[in-house]
Amino acid sequence: MKQRPLVLQSLLVALFVAYMILPIIATYIFSIATKWDITLMPEGYTLEWYQTAFDHPYFSITLTNSFIVSIAAVLVGLLFIVPTTYWVHTRVPSAKPLLDLLMILPFGIPAVVLALALIRVYAFPPFARSPFLLISACVIFSMPFMYRPVSNSLMAIDVHTLTESALSLGANTLQILLRVIAPNILPGILSGSLLVFATVFAEFTLANLITGASFKTFPILLVEFTRRDGRIAAALSVISFTVAWLASIAILWGSGRGRKPTEEALGAR
Amino acid sequence: MMSFTRIPRKTWSNWLGVAPFLAFCLAFEIVPVLLLLSGSFSDKQGAFSLGNYAKISAPIYVRSFWNSIQISAITAILGAILGLLIGYAIFRLPSPRVREALIALSDVTTNFAGAPLAFAFIVILGSNGVVTLAFEKYFALKLYPAFSIYSYSGLVLAYLYFQLPLMILLIIPAFAGLRREWWESAHNLGANTFQYWRRIALPILTPSLIAGIVLLFANAFGAYATAWTLGGSNITLATIQIAFTITGEVLHDPGAGDALAVVSLLIMGVCIAIYQFANSRARRWAR
């Protein structure tokens, strides 16, 4: 096919990149600027806002809470969704359409609706407004991100044939799981875990509506500061972006073969 | 799959392995949503009633739905058109490494929704933002008060930030599915570039395009954190109204909240159904 006019093409791509990068860069700079409201570039640089943020009593509490919720969601995914996915692929293929459907539903339920539905049902102690309820909501909300990569890699390796050839070579079930299946789906599990971690870590809606002030997470603190002090909000945003970048880089690096997390989560839906 | 070569399975006990997960989904997804549904059709005493739906026909709720639909449609269509163009530009880049890098960038940024993103837009496009100042200085163009990041137009700009890369991620595989033979056959049979796009490439891309638009629509419709951080109560969207009934900031009417949630679910359900259908059409061609 004829080459498109290269100028137009490059211009489009450049504008896109600028649009994607500019807000992030600006936030990074803003978080270390002394004063940046009438000049085009900051008047000076400082780490004061980070210091203030770190010193804030809620900083470490919310950060810890966010880590607790994210890690719990990842663990539930690993101990619950991965084995179920494997089980369905190998033992109950007839349950696969049901599983697929259950994994699509969260995309169709807005976070506010999920929060509302859970609060209505679990209005009694010890569930009401508890971190436990928040974690459950986060698991439901993020489970497609764990399911898709694992399910796709299970399909890609054709577990049946692999299992049967390993059996014919004399391997037992444990050996098959540890030495044949696991290495093949590990990249999928890894990218699923990181994606769940990143999404849950940044999740504001569920946390704000389910636990709110009783169990504040990092994004809640961030939103509070966007209304009180922009410079500290910037410092917190930078931390949030950095966590997301790190997770994304780890996913890209870990999955290697050019499979991208979102592509994967959306794939074959 | 040649299942007859395998040992017949005890299907029943195998289903037990799925049971814990099914129970979890029932407990935290299915049952709460069903109860929401039944709650929306009950009055305070639990009797059947359409009262909640009558309540949400109040102007504030109708307007919030209309706003949500509008902003979702605008950002979905804009995102789809721009995503199509930029996606094609990226797809046709000569260097595979640059192309991969841009896809990776889209992948990361489409997950950057929510509070930090909203704040980043305040940093660049707030009344003292860099871009606002740059426009004033270099183009002598005052963005404010005609434009405001806290307004409707600002919200569109912020939503596009996660809509655009999502569309790019969805459409690039569709471009990759356009086989070189189709262009060459068409050209060989006498078609020019325009005829090829009009008669072959665009019709083949249409299901993917529709799938992209509805997914973007659903993506925007369900969003809450970005709008909340940016506009607070300035902009009234369906999700913001639902959240209000939980936090009780404005009014506290659980029944209305249920009805709002059910209508939202309905809209989302239609989107997902169209998405699935369009996607299966796209896949049928991509053999």
Place this chain on the structure above:
Amino acid sequence: MAYLELQNVSKLFGAVAAVKDFNLAVEKGAFVSLLGPSGCGKTTTLRMIAGFEMPDAGALTLDGMDITSVPPNKRGTGMVFQAYALFPNMNVRDNVAFGLEVTGHPKQEIDERVREMLALVRLDDTAKRFPHQLSGGQQQRIALARALAIRPRVLLLDEPLSALDAVVRVALRGEIRRIQLELGITTVYVTHDQEEALSISDRVVVMNQGLIEQTGSPEEIYRQPQTRFVAAFIGTANQLNGVVVDRTQVRFGEILLRAPVPSGLNESSKAVVLVRPESIAIHAAAPTDAHNVLEGTIQTITFLGPITRVGVDVGGTRVVADMAASNRAAFTHTQHVWLSFPPDACQVMANQ
């Protein structure tokens, strides 16, 4: 001047010369095959004829007109691709009509032509179907109908049968030849399947690494390979390495073989004697009245249906000979046997 001519055509991809100094003349109405191993430049040559690749050197003429820089959509060549080239969003009728529609033919003429073409490929009743509702073989027939609908001056086919299974392949190649003869259309056909090329072509061009090894009728290519490459690539040929003794003899080990030595080969130069397996007879006892007798031990006996192929170790050189399957019982593994072949079944060429 021939109808289609390629003169000194070359094509480079970076440092790779895909096609080198290619010369080919195709008469009007002829069916020419380009045959060669993977990567030898067949597709590149065909795509240059279609206009999808620009030659780096040389010229192409079609019907007396230089077409070297004519764009593909103005060349009037009809191309059939390996597979999956039908437009998936259009039904069969629209696919076949496409070329006529984009060039603005009246609807009535198009409908007429589509009917005619579908009848030609014997798929009259598929007009409303979509490509994904057709078998691979049917799809390729529609692709052929689509290419022919525009009344191309040359029909180009790039391995159109290679994605199909064996039975369909054989049936469809006969079909292609029938249609080609019926329309009398000049055709260039690319394949790496020698049987296919030999069975349907008027002329065969054997290519190797971007160069033409030999051009000729299927019989010439098979019976008189001009290079060792052609001899080895087409069918099976035994290659006996020896030294020229005189104009009628070549020494192979201890044995003097009678064979016609071409004038280009001098005495005592290295030569190779080519013999097809079907020209070699096998004897259980030493033959008395035969020329060119070799002695050896049977290594392998392979049943191939109508014939049985016997591999014999002749002093370290493996020689294969074919015999009727009915003679199979007369021979066993490791048996000591004699092979013979007439001098006129031999072809001698230089051994570089």
